[in-house]
Amino acid sequence: MTDNQNPLSPHLQIYRWHISSLLSITHRISGIVNLFSLILLFFWLVVLSLGENNYELFLLVINSFIGKFILIGFTWSMSFHILSGIRHLVWDIGYGFEIKTANISGIIVIASSLILTIIFWLLGRGLI
């Protein structure tokens, strides 16, 4: 088979952005980010098994600015992927295909994923 040089789907460079297409590709990207967050959890357990000194060092990295940024990013990615996944499941059952409904549910997914991230962070860090 010869390599096809045509641009691959979903042709991100060509189409005008809509909420539907934005959420579709973000669902995939956040899914891949979630894979990295699983790998982070794996790494977390590996470091934990290596003893106290290594774990304390790991905690320093996690609680640095970059560490927090990554952890918050992963939390958002997870929230988004799950909420967007629920939207996909509703479609799978056969509801919510009208353009207006799909746009509204898309906005709800974006907004609630942000709110959920903030709530998770505040609750998890014991700030509220």
Added chain:
Amino acid sequence: MNKTRQWILHRISAIVLAPLFFWVYFSLISLSTKNYQEALYFFKNPLFLVLTIILFFIGFFHVKISLSEIFEDYIHNKKIKDVANILTLILSIIIPLITLVLLIYKI
């Protein structure tokens, strides 16, 4: 695997993973403020240990199906696609197994 069964298992794994991921993220954020002993204590809890192991096995099962779908869409060269699928399969078996061993024997 039969594509219809794969589609259904993908959805079922998603439904199982959603609460597990919420739980594990809440725990990780909370563990990041706690010390080594508390983290050790957390993962020694039998319920949390089992949940973490389930998360890894079902999580990587979900990853395997999802990534093959993505490869199907974006990789046109069949050979590269096959290699990518095999690497994903190996990864999604090995990582949960190592986690299992770590959690049971090392932590």
